[in-house]
Amino acid sequence: MKYLDEFRNPDLAQTILSRIRSLTTRPWVIMEICGGQTHSIIRNGIDQILPEEIELVHGPGCPVCVTPLETIDKAIAIAGRPDVIFTSFGDMLRVPGSHKDLLMVKSEGGDVRTVYSPLEALQIARENPHKEVVFFAVGFETTAPGNAMAIHRAQQEGLTNFSELVSHVLVPPAMEALLSSPHNRVQAYLAAGHVCTIMGWEEYEPIARKYQVPIIPTGFEPVDILEGIYLAVRQLETGRHEVENQYARSVRREGNRPAQELVARVYEIAPRKWRGIGEIPASGLRIRDAYAAFDAEKKFFVDDIQVQEPETCISGVILQGLKKPPQCPAFGKECTPQTPLGATMVSSEGACAAYYRYQRLAPETV
Amino acid sequence: MCLAIPGRVVKIFSEGGLRMGHIDYSGTISKACLEYVPDIREGQYTLVHAGFALTILDEEEARKSLETWEEMGEVIQMDEPQDSLRDSARS
Amino acid sequence: MTDFPETLSCPVPILDHDTVQLAHGAGGRLSAQLIEKLFLPRFGNDTLNRLEDQATLTLPSGRVSFSTDTYVVDPIFFPGGNIGELAVNGTVNDIAMNGATPLFLSVGFVLEEGLPLETLHRILVSMEAAAKRAGVQIVTGDTKVVNKGTCDQLYINTSGIGVVPEGVHLSAARCEPGDQVLLSGTIADHGMAVLTSRKGLSFQSRVHSDTAALNHLVEALLEVCPRIHALRDPTRGGVATTLNELAAASRVGIQLRGDSIPVKPDVRGACEILGIDPLYVANEGKLVAVVPGSEAEAVLTAMRSRPEAREAQIIGEVVSDHPGTVTMTTGLGGRRIVDMPIGEQLPRIC
Incomplete structure (x- = not known):
């Protein structure tokens, strides 16, 4: 596939790797923000071939992982109603709430449907005027424009049976929260290439300056990730800390303006809880009052559901890069992808799940 | 997070009040909303996430970044015998 | 691997109804009509034509391989095939995977009331073709009809028997x-x-x-x-x-x-x-x-x-x-x- 295969070319990857090796003189800790990057790193074994000075820490960039327990419980409460068709990306169906997941709601008779796009949820609402159609609007900045468009169209068409349960999160506030933690170890970021495709990179410049960290908007294929690491190491070794765009074929400085505008019209910035981390100010999106009719939390009176996260799991520490998944006593024992205790084991892109799936051979290979 | 896949716009049309396109992903064709890429033309490549086109992929930029490394690869090969990946893999 | 052109050469037989009725599964006149007009013309062979409660078979010597599988697929027609073709090929393959030569199949249908008989006919035509390609005979079968809404159009079970050649031990x-x-x-x-x-x-x-x-x-x-x-x-x-x-x-x-x-x-x-x-x-x-x-x-x-x-x-x-x-x-x-x-x-x- 064009734009994928060239960036999976092992020869180019080797070339970049040898440049990284000749550049690196000291240990560096680099965090890849995005779960998609984590996935690609583990799947391609990139962490196994890097010079040992370079430590990759897997960031919180997986909306499935960071969606708080209470939002899952709200989704389950709504999806169980007989008048509701509950629509969701496939990712969220297996995420455990306090007592069950959405697939279990479905098996109990709830009408829970997987959609690939929020526009499909909208179409289901058009075709089922006597049902309430709720879309589980999760995701980062990348997904927000599509979810905003669904609400915008519903309003234009006067569709009163469509609403969204919104749990949108924003990346830069989380990056800042990690950097300002007294335990921070991260010295450079690979920023999430598709988030930056929408948002551009202007908002990263003050973060790079204030915390003196290189921030590299980076793609998802092996050549992209290795080039991102190369650019980060080059800055670290020469004492620079700038935003430097690796993913130039997709990311422009200003991002995608039409997308940003519609997101800002439909949603507003709000504090949001991150599973495993806690509440981060101004790190989420919620539906503006002008679109309150499309807010499922208000429509179904679930905004008072509140849940405490269980204490047993160290996913917060993992998400901050302070520990690696195999260092958790529950990893691979009580906690597996079949029986996840916490956020990072839930999603296939969560750091724990990625380790579990691809790296249980570690004692032999590492 | 944010799986977005490159595909080529093969047809642009209007549907349900939205600018839509058929996107070709090496033979499989699927629909995507083009509202956020108003300047895109048939034949251009985009990245699609959850049914929405996010950007117009810049062929020139892609070519440049690949060429840089291809040239560097040739230089490295001339300078030194390429060391095997496994040599310096963590042992 | 065909896109159902067979239907062109096999017109749907004329029946009293256009769709499956509960009575088609009740063992009476409509059941008999379904068997005679739809099933036998497609699958007919000496064993099946006897319409006994069981098929009586003579097998070549050797170890017998026996397998069963039930097919539920949404949608029932998909590019490159349909549920019927899948039901024949799937059981043939399960038998073949220990090296056996598949010989005979049974077919059980669960039909949803209201299923167009034309749809059923198309599926039977492709099952006939699949059985012919695999070289197996469908020698016994059963049909049940369930109330509308209690199954998704139709489900098919096939079981099959084959014989393992001398000297082959796959596991x-x-x-x-x-x-x-x-x-x-x-x-x-x-x-x-x-x-x-x-x-x-x-x-x-x-x-x-x-x-x-x-x-x-x-x-x-x-x-x-x-x-x-x-x-x-x-x-x-x-x-x-x-x-x-x-x-x-x-x-x-x-x-x-x-x-x-x-x-x-x-x-x-x-x-x-x-x-x-x-x-x-x-x-x-x-x-x-x-x-x-x-x-x-x-x-x-x-x-x-x-x-x-x-x-x-x-x-x-x-x-x-x-x-x-x-x-x-x-x-x-x-x-x-x-x-x-x-x-x-x-x-x-x-």
């Missing part, structure tokens, strides 16, 4: 270090054909199912190499699941070469869009063969000389390391685990 537990792992062609065709033709997912062009009977291929392979250790058809759960089952049953490791597993470009495109790993997607016309290393090339050549396995590849080898685990070397020189899937593959955005 998932016989893989040995040094064996090579062969795959008969591209993966994920069937699963992605079904997934992309489901309502909702807005796909315009679709990939085609690979549904096919594999018994003739198996015969050809056993002729070249009677010492094949194991054969499996990687259906639900895909190649990854099958290899994990083989590794577990034989207490060996399996090491795959990451770049050796063939996927058609359009199938790969569909997998990329939905975030689905083709290794975990169902196939209905492919097999995995584990053969002694010294005979791998001969078996590969035999595979490639047949139309249903032209794109066959050697995809990996059996090792004594990490017993029970399947690993894959990556293009960059790393290694990863290819695990069992947790559940059904769901389209994802992240």
